Amino acid sequence: VKKAALAAIGLVAAAAVILAIVFIPKLMNPGEPPATTTTPPTATQAKPATTEPRFSAVLTSALGRVEVLKTGGTWNNAAVGTKLEKGDTIRTGESAAATVTFFDGSTIELKFATEIKVLELQQQANQTTITLGQQVGQTVSKVAQLLDPASRYDIETPAAFAAVRGSDMFVSVEKDGQTLVGNIEGDIRAVAAGMEVKIPQGMHSVIYPGRTPGQPRDGANPVIYRTPVMIDSTADLFDKNGNPATGAAYLDIQKAEISFAMTSLTDGEFTLRMELKEPLPEPSNTTARFIEWDFLTDLDRNPANGFQWPLIANDMGYDVLVQLGLQNGKYQARILTISSNSWQNVEYSIQGNTIEIYLEVEDLIPSLMNLITGPADMYWMVATRLYMTGDADNQPSIIDKAPNQGHYNLMP
Ligand SMILES: [Ca+2]
Numbered sequence: 001v002k003k004a005a006l007a008a009i010g011l012v013a014a015a016a017v018i019l020a021i022v023f024i025p026k027l028m029n030p031g032e033p034p035a036t037t038t039t040p041p042t043a044t045q046a047k048p049a050t051t052e053p054r055f056s057a058v059l060t061s062a063l064g065r066v067e068v069l070k071t072g073g074t075w076n077n078a079a080v081g082t083k084l085e086k087g088d089t090i091r092t093g094e095s096a097a098a099t100v101t102f103f104d105g106s107t108i109e110l111k112f113a114t115e116i117k118v119l120e121l122q123q124q125a126n127q128t129t130i131t132l133g134q135q136v137g138q139t140v141s142k143v144a145q146l147l148d149p150a151s152r153y154d155i156e157t158p159a160a161f162a163a164v165r166g167s168d169m170f171v172s173v174e175k176d177g178q179t180l181v182g183n184i185e186g187d188i189r190a191v192a193a194g195m196e197v198k199i200p201q202g203m204h205s206v207i208y209p210g211r212t213p214g215q216p217r218d219g220a221n222p223v224i225y226r227t228p229v230m231i232d233s234t235a236d237l238f239d240k241n242g243n244p245a246t247g248a249a250y251l252d253i254q255k256a257e258i259s260f261a262m263t264s265l266t267d268g269e270f271t272l273r274m275e276l277k278e279p280l281p282e283p284s285n286t287t288a289r290f291i292e293w294d295f296l297t298d299l300d301r302n303p304a305n306g307f308q309w310p311l312i313a314n315d316m317g318y319d320v321l322v323q324l325g326l327q328n329g330k331y332q333a334r335i336l337t338i339s340s341n342s343w344q345n346v347e348y349s350i351q352g353n354t355i356e357i358y359l360e361v362e363d364l365i366p367s368l369m370n371l372i373t374g375p376a377d378m379y380w381m382v383a384t385r386l387y388m389t390g391d392a393d394n395q396p397s398i399i400d401k402a403p404n405q406g407h408y409n410l411m412p
């Protein structure tokens, strides 16, 4: 209520400034007759103030380059006090920030290089509707206590629909549409591909375009480091001698990506993601002795340390292998630390053709921590291997890897 009252005062103040600008010439020249016109004003020309949309939004803080695009217009610099209506778009420059305050007292803070469009601003009785489209960038929404349970404050992104019901929400949209919705406080939901996920306070969900929301993970507004999305041409399977081979499409890597959600200077979580050409097999649906989907990392960027296997690991000496394995009718995800030859189970999910494995920073074994100078320093790649028999030489029968040469940096 207090928030709303303050915003209302802000709105009135902003309106007063606008009115003052409009009426100052008249006040300064009280005796001057009205401007001469050759035609009398028509009904369409005369626009009484009462037809102004009541349910607007105002730019209440602006730092650096902030621009507004009015419906049918062009981008113009926007100053504090600029009014936004349904259909308007606002964006911030590379080192800019802005805050928009809505008629009900809710605010949205735009961080740098962020663009949002006002899709809906409405109020009927106590029921308010605010819908924003967030194309790119990062925002924090602080939503006024919604009086009516039917009230809505929603943000649409290229990948998802994020809903707040009286709380603080973080939304981050990357250039490819990948969306992160974080719950700073209160009741936050992410909806995508027909599925709604409630995000607990202090957690976030990542939504890839065209996918359902990812399960909530730690951190309301983590800093995300990502590798580029690795695109691996399909039908590029090979055998233990490196010759082209054919095999099930669930061995054929299509895409992969490693991301690190940093929640504090000393904590965070890795998400290792791999998309195959077809859904992973039912455990009973394979005659292979063993199948693995691997994520390999060279923590110290030193090919001389760790495991070298150019057929699988290209130019890396990998220090950690993270593996989803299928053996004896059972899936299991594990992490292998090469230096100590120790295995440890980790959390994973399989959704159709997509594998995700989740690693906490502490999973990377404290003894290895001194190898890591920061997430930006890690080299990654992915591989699949199928073993038909317990070959004496333990060579996989079918392999794919991405990239086919070299490796990916977590942060370029
Ligand atoms: Ca492939």
Ligand SMILES: [Ca+2]
Pocket (backbone or CB within 6 Å): 298, 299, 300, 301, 302, 303, 304, 305, 306, 307, 316, 317, 318, 319
């Ligand atoms: Ca190494």
Ligand SMILES: [Ca+2]
Pocket (backbone or CB within 6 Å): 232, 233, 236, 253, 400, 401, 402, 403, 404
């Ligand atoms: Ca490949």
